[in-house]
Amino acid sequence: MPIRFPAPRRSSQGVRRRRNGCQGRLVLAVLFAVGAFFMYKMKTQKVINEHTGKEQVIPREVDKNYEIALGLQAMPQMVRQHGGEIPEENEYARLVDQVGHRLVNSSSAKNSGYPFEFRLLNDTETVNAFALPGGQIFITMALLSKLPNEDALAGVIGHEIGHVLGRHSLERMAKTDLFSGLAQAGGILVGGDMGMGGQQSAQVFHQLMSTKYGRDDERESDYLGVKYMLQAGYDPMQMVAVMRILKNASGGAGPEILSSHPDPGNRAEDIPRYIKQAKAELGM
Numbered sequence: 001m002p003i004r005f006p007a008p009r010r011s012s013q014g015v016r017r018r019r020n021g022c023q024g025r026l027v028l029a030v031l032f033a034v035g036a037f038f039m040y041k042m043k044t045q046k047v048i049n050e051h052t053g054k055e056q057v058i059p060r061e062v063d064k065n066y067e068i069a070l071g072l073q074a075m076p077q078m079v080r081q082h083g084g085e086i087p088e089e090n091e092y093a094r095l096v097d098q099v100g101h102r103l104v105n106s107s108s109a110k111n112s113g114y115p116f117e118f119r120l121l122n123d124t125e126t127v128n129a130f131a132l133p134g135g136q137i138f139i140t141m142a143l144l145s146k147l148p149n150e151d152a153l154a155g156v157i158g159h160e161i162g163h164v165l166g167r168h169s170l171e172r173m174a175k176t177d178l179f180s181g182l183a184q185a186g187g188i189l190v191g192g193d194m195g196m197g198g199q200q201s202a203q204v205f206h207q208l209m210s211t212k213y214g215r216d217d218e219r220e221s222d223y224l225g226v227k228y229m230l231q232a233g234y235d236p237m238q239m240v241a242v243m244r245i246l247k248n249a250s251g252g253a254g255p256e257i258l259s260s261h262p263d264p265g266n267r268a269e270d271i272p273r274y275i276k277q278a279k280a281e282l283g284m
């Protein structure tokens with residue numbers, strides 16, 4: 001009697017194995033995503049920002065003292081990276097300090113509890129301004145030397161004060177873990193594992209999300225900057241001049257104030273609308 005071999009089932013097994021692989025990947029991706037959301041909920045809190053009136057999500061158990069400490073800790077490195085600080089005796093350094101405090105004293109920044117400090121950095125290459133959490137604000141000599149007047153300087157500093165009061169660094173800190181968790185989930189789904197394909201799609205996702213939130217932060221800081229200029233008696237239309245200078249200086253990349261572009265050209269177009277809106281808010 002001939003031996004009967006079982007019919008070959010290789011192809012159907014292959015199909016089943018592939019389908020199981022897909023399902024397994026989906027389950028793993030969902031688990032990653034759920035885990036990321038769970039950790040996000042555990043590690044963050046919702047608060048109303050007293051300066052913008054908006055609800056925002058920041059890390060749990062973080063208060064102003066923590067923010068201030070973070071900024072002070074990072075400050076010396078920022079100064080070192082940009083050619084050191086120009087001392088207060090210098091007339092330009094004094095102007096930066098004066099304009100900064102004029103903006104603070106005429107806005108809600110005054111009673112914010114943040115100890116604002118404004119520094120002029122001796123960097124003649126990098127056209128840039130920055131804010132660290134808690135009120136440490138910097139402008140480089142390269143940017144200052146391009147500004148046409150004090151009002152434009154107030155535009156730059158007002159924008160940076162907006163980042164501090166908007167607590168944008170804390171918002172980013174809160175979202176970082178969530179984004180990387182979701183990016184990993186997306187990577188698993190698309191790439192099958194955390195091999196090259198998966199890692200690349202995870203990176204793209206992470207970048208897209210960070211850029212979207214970065215843009216929102218820039219717009220909010222532009223609006224707040226315009227509002228503080230109005231409150232301090234500066235000409236808010238000079239913010240348009242600031243955008244032009246930054247656009248020319250960047251050549252499409254670079255400065256923090258542009259960091260997660262919207263293109264400064266487009267941002268300039270929004271300024272007249274912000275002025276109208278801020279005047280309405282201030283009853284001017």
Ligand SMILES: [Zn+2]
Nearest residue numbers: 218221256257
């Ligand atoms: Zn900015």
